[in-house]
Amino acid sequence: MKKTFLFTTILLLCLTVRSQEPDQNEPVIRGNEAQHEGNEQQRADEGSDREAIDGAIGNLQEYMDWLEARRNEWNTVQNFDPNECSPDFAASGAAMMPSNCAGNQACSECYERAVGELNFIRRQLGRLSCIYSNTKNFNESAIAFGDNMSGIHAVTGAAWQSARGEIVGQFNSFKHTYDAKYTDMMGSLQRALQSVGSCEMQYGLPDWYQRFGFIYFEFMKDKYKRTD
C-alpha cells in the first residue's frame, strides 16, 4: 500500500514537472518581468500584454507571408541605410571563364557541386568586403562625431583623445583580421576553382584552371584586396 502511494506521488510529481517545461516554439518574453510579481494592477494588465503580443505576432505573420512570395528577390528588401554597402557580384567580361560543363547534363553533378562551393565563397567574400566597408564608415563617422561633440559637450578633449585612440587601435586590429580572413577565403576560392577544373578536365577542357580559372582567381584576389 505504502509502495503504491509512493509510486503515485513520484508519478504525479514527474507529470507536474513535465507540464511546466516551456514550449520551445513559444517566443521567450524578456524584459522587466520582476515588475509583474506582486502587483495586482500589472496582473490585470497581463491580458492587455497578451493582446499586444498577439498583435505583434499577427503583424509579423503578415510580413512573413509577404516575404515568402519574394524569397528569391533579395533586392526587394531595402537596406537599413540607403548608403549601406551591398555586395557586388559582377565580374568583368575578361574574367568570364569558358566552360564545357555549364548546361551539360553529363557533368552536371560534378559541376553543380563545384559551382555551388564557388558561389558560396563569392557570397561570403561579398559579405566580408561589405563588413569592412561598413566598419570603416562606422569608425570614420564615430571619429567625426566625437571630434565635433568634444568641442561642444562636457566631454573633455583629453578623454575624447583617449577614446579616439581606442577606436583607431580597434580599427587597425580589424584590418589585420580582414587580411587574415581574406587569405583564408582566397585559399577556399582557389580550391573551389580547382574543383571546377577537375570537372572540366573530364569533359574536354584540359588544364582548365591554368588556362581560365587562374585569370578569374587573380581578378578576385585584386577585387577583394584591402587597398587602404
Next chain:
Amino acid sequence: MERKIPILFVFVLMFMIKLNVIAQPFNLTESVQPVELIFTDYKKEADEKAKGRISINTLTQELDTMYYFIKGLSMYSPTYFSLNTTDPDANIKVNLCKENWHKAHRTGEIKGKGIWKSNFKTEGDFGIMVIANKKPVRYVLLVWSGKEMNLEIPSVFKTANSSDIKGESWFKKNIILVVGAAIALLIISFLLMKLKVRNR
C-alpha cells in the same frame, strides 16, 4: 566540400565575434546605457518561412528615453522590427539608428493603441531609441530575423567554343588578321622600295 563549408562558417563566425567590439550606435554620453535585446531561435511547425530568430520583449518605460540595441544580423537575412502598445494614452516616438543616436535612419510614431513596424536588411547591429512623451508606458518590442534569402549570383561562366576546347593559340585564332597584316606590310615595303629606286 562538405567539410570545407563548415570550416568556412567557423571562420566567418570567429570574424563576427571579433567585430562585436563595437556593436551599438556610438555615443559619448555616460547616461546613455543601451540595453541589449537577445535573440532566441524561432520556428513554427509546418511553417518553414517563420524559421529564424526572434526577440520579443514586453517593457514598461518610466524614463523619457530608452535605448536598446540588437546584434548578430546578416545582410542576407530579412529583419523585421515592430513596436506596439495597447495603451490608449500612449505617445511614443521610435528612432532606429546605426552610427550614433543622433542620426536616425528610420523613425515612427504611435499615438494611442497601435503599432509601428519596419523591415530591412542590415549587417551587424542597429540601435532602437524609444521616446515616451507620456509616462509610464507599456509596449511590446519585437525584432525578427529570418533565414538567409536565396540570392541570385550572376554566373561567371560562358559556353566554351571550339578554340577554347582545342586550346588554340592567339596566333592560330587570328590567322586571317596576321596574314592580312603580313600582305599589307609586303605591299608597303614593295612600294617604298620602288619609290626609292625612282628617286635615284
